[in-house]
Amino acid sequence: MIIDCHGHYTTAPKPLQEFRDKQIAGLKDPSYVPSKGTINITDDQIRESLESAQLKFQRERGSDVTIFSPRASVMGHHIGNETTSRHWTEHCNDLIFRVCSLYPENFVPVCQLPQSPGVAPTNSMAELQRCVNELGFIGCNLNPDPSGGNWTAPPLTDKYWYPFYEKMIELDVPAMIHVSATCNPNFHTTGSHYINADTTAFMQFITSDLFKDFPTIRFIIPHGGGAAPYHWGRYRGLAQDLKRPPLDEMMRNNVFFDTCVYHQAGIDLLFKVVPLDNILFGSEMVGAVRGIDPTTGHYYDDTKRYVDKIPLSDSDKRKIYEDNARKVYPRINKRLPRKA
Amino acid sequence: MIIDCHGHYTTAPKPLQEFRDKQIAGLKDPSYVPSKGTINITDDQIRESLESAQLKFQRERGSDVTIFSPRASVMGHHIGNETTSRHWTEHCNDLIFRVCSLYPENFVPVCQLPQSPGVAPTNSMAELQRCVNELGFIGCNLNPDPSGGNWTAPPLTDKYWYPFYEKMIELDVPAMIHVSATCNPNFHTTGSHYINADTTAFMQFITSDLFKDFPTIRFIIPHGGGAAPYHWGRYRGLAQDLKRPPLDEMMRNNVFFDTCVYHQAGIDLLFKVVPLDNILFGSEMVGAVRGIDPTTGHYYDDTKRYVDKIPLSDSDKRKIYEDNARKVYPRINKRLPRKA
Numbered sequence: 001m002i003i004d005c006h007g008h009y010t011t012a013p014k015p016l017q018e019f020r021d022k023q024i025a026g027l028k029d030p031s032y033v034p035s036k037g038t039i040n041i042t043d044d045q046i047r048e049s050l051e052s053a054q055l056k057f058q059r060e061r062g063s064d065v066t067i068f069s070p071r072a073s074v075m076g077h078h079i080g081n082e083t084t085s086r087h088w089t090e091h092c093n094d095l096i097f098r099v100c101s102l103y104p105e106n107f108v109p110v111c112q113l114p115q116s117p118g119v120a121p122t123n124s125m126a127e128l129q130r131c132v133n134e135l136g137f138i139g140c141n142l143n144p145d146p147s148g149g150n151w152t153a154p155p156l157t158d159k160y161w162y163p164f165y166e167k168m169i170e171l172d173v174p175a176m177i178h179v180s181a182t183c184n185p186n187f188h189t190t191g192s193h194y195i196n197a198d199t200t201a202f203m204q205f206i207t208s209d210l211f212k213d214f215p216t217i218r219f220i221i222p223h224g225g226g227a228a229p230y231h232w233g234r235y236r237g238l239a240q241d242l243k244r245p246p247l248d249e250m251m252r253n254n255v256f257f258d259t260c261v262y263h264q265a266g267i268d269l270l271f272k273v274v275p276l277d278n279i280l281f282g283s284e285m286v287g288a289v290r291g292i293d294p295t296t297g298h299y300y301d302d303t304k305r306y307v308d309k310i311p312l313s314d315s316d317k318r319k320i321y322e323d324n325a326r327k328v329y330p331r332i333n334k335r336l337p338r339k340a
Numbered sequence: 341m342i343i344d345c346h347g348h349y350t351t352a353p354k355p356l357q358e359f360r361d362k363q364i365a366g367l368k369d370p371s372y373v374p375s376k377g378t379i380n381i382t383d384d385q386i387r388e389s390l391e392s393a394q395l396k397f398q399r400e401r402g403s404d405v406t407i408f409s410p411r412a413s414v415m416g417h418h419i420g421n422e423t424t425s426r427h428w429t430e431h432c433n434d435l436i437f438r439v440c441s442l443y444p445e446n447f448v449p450v451c452q453l454p455q456s457p458g459v460a461p462t463n464s465m466a467e468l469q470r471c472v473n474e475l476g477f478i479g480c481n482l483n484p485d486p487s488g489g490n491w492t493a494p495p496l497t498d499k500y501w502y503p504f505y506e507k508m509i510e511l512d513v514p515a516m517i518h519v520s521a522t523c524n525p526n527f528h529t530t531g532s533h534y535i536n537a538d539t540t541a542f543m544q545f546i547t548s549d550l551f552k553d554f555p556t557i558r559f560i561i562p563h564g565g566g567a568a569p570y571h572w573g574r575y576r577g578l579a580q581d582l583k584r585p586p587l588d589e590m591m592r593n594n595v596f597f598d599t600c601v602y603h604q605a606g607i608d609l610l611f612k613v614v615p616l617d618n619i620l621f622g623s624e625m626v627g628a629v630r631g632i633d634p635t636t637g638h639y640y641d642d643t644k645r646y647v648d649k650i651p652l653s654d655s656d657k658r659k660i661y662e663d664n665a666r667k668v669y670p671r672i673n674k675r676l677p678r679k680a
Contacts, residue, residue, distance in 0.1 A: 203531035230570035233603025237629030263573025289577030
């Protein structure tokens with residue numbers, strides 16, 4: 001089985017965005033009373049939005065199932081306040097639940113959190129619990145910078161986040177560290193803000209004892225671990241100078257990279273330096289880069305092609321495509337039992 | 341000749357830091373009257389600080405000359421105000437001038453700028469001019485985030501920076517994009533802030549017409565271009581989706597990466613994807629990573645070892661080690677004529 005650990009519902013039917021547009025417009029209207037309201041999307045609209053995109057690509061590229069969450073760039077935690085974020089998040093998660101109920105073989109749900117700048121992560125625990133316990137979600141996306149590029153929250157290694165981590169452990173779900181759009185003009189959402197956040201989180205992990213405090217917590221750093229593999233020597237050397245554990249020891253049971261790196265040389269490097277046990281297949285399709293690479297004739301984000309070119313034993317290949325994902329997201333095992 | 345384009349005076353004699361400590365302490369003292377004052381450092385102290393460090397490593401590793409600037413992490417543009425920054429910067433640059441006068445064969449000077457949060461870059465023009473015209477400096481380090489990790493300045497592609505760029509062009513000097521220490525606890529200065537800034541600048545360049553406005557301006561993005569080479573497919577794809585010029589066309593005469601990547605696999609990737617004409621040899625020794633890699637027995641930042649392993653023709657090797665640096669920093673040619 002080939003599990004793609006990183007997919008967002010980037011092609012959601014229009015009424016979702018229409019709700020969001022109205023919600024955002026309301027923030028400027030003094031007479032607007034925030035309410036969750038309803039969004040009318042039919043099952044057929046959901047089917048249509050996926051059949052021509054994610055499902056088509058799953059079939060064409062040969063993956064079986066995608067760990068699927070709301071579109072990351074429009075989580076927009078910096079927009080409005082906690083209530084804005086809660087209403088929007090619940091709608092987005094409810095829609096993911098419907099996707100995964102319609103296509104239980106193809107999509108497994110991961111939730112967005114109702115984060116908001118200055119609001120403690122404890123306030124996201126109820127939604128995580130609802131999604132996991134009531135809707136069968138297997139993980140969450142955690143935004144280390146709900147301010148959208150101003151980086152006003154404490155580092156992920158700060159005790160500020162600890163109650164939320166305790167809830168993750170109680171529910172046995174991992175978090176993918178994933179920022180949303182940026183409102184800071186210095187950054188480009190998918191071009192620099194995403195990658196910077198990955199790099200930032202990795203360095204935070206290097207310098208802290210978080211995994212002593214939470215030996216079983218699991219984080220996925222997406223986009224191939226940001227800049228970390230390219231600068232592996234730098235990070236190995238910094239860890240050494242700072243008298244911190246070696247990188248593979250630090251990562252072992254706690255930190256995982258996906259394969260969302262959109263060219264062969266990058267994937268080659270990833271597999272050369274990062275332990276195989278810490279790499280999960282992912283593509284983030286249909287996502288940041290939608291074009292076809294003229295030098296290969298294939299989609300940039302068809303990452304399976306690059307991974308397939310890495311010489312791996314059958315059991316190592318199975319780790320990357322299936323076993324590591326089952327280890328990091330154990331709740332997937334109930335939804336999709338291992339095939340004989 | 342082997343030119344290392346990226347070295348900072350990280351081993352400056354103690355009186356420099358003592359001045360800085362007093363200056364910073366003064367910021368909290370209402371009775372303190374800021375003044376530039378003097379710093380007493382003897383020529384022997386300068387010699388001693390270099391003979392056991394940068395000069396020793398030049399000899400041992402086989403490089404000839406280092407393009408040398410004040411220590412980046414203590415530029416500290418976010419500390420105090422414009423006057424604080426001006427006094428500190430002048431001292432740092434004066435000291436670099438002395439280094440390069442004592443060792444004209446080994447060091448060529450690049451200046452720090454008296455940037456300060458919220459202060460227009462026009463206010464840095466006088467110091468750039470003083471350094472270039474009076475002291476023979478050949479370039480500058482430009483901080484895209486004088487706030488130290490809060491990213492409050494406009495992007496490098498904003499017209500805010502244009503008068504400074506005009507001055508750079510008038511003086512025919514390039515800028516290395518280099519942040520300083522961060523005061524934002526999310527970031528680690530050399531582990532994430534530096535690399536994030538590199539990645540951020542690269543994406544800003546992709547999305548703007550800066551090089552149409554300034555066809556002859558030259559920027560060095562240090563640390564191997566941040567995350568860019570590892571995510572080359574992502575950046576190629578984003579440029580394509582955004583209908584921007586291809587990366588090598590965008591970079592051609594304007595954007596250059598150094599080789600401050602501290603492991604073989606990273607350097608291999610850099611040379612695989614980035615045009616040779618846009619790579620300058622650099623090590624940033626004695627810098628962010630000071631240890632010896634136990635897997636190789638050599639210093640992590642001995643980047644010449646990695647570059648020497650790349651199969652290159654003699655003329656390509658000369659580009660990386662000398663010609664590209666002479667092209668990007670043309671004022672070096674007067675100080676160090678090409679050897680016959």
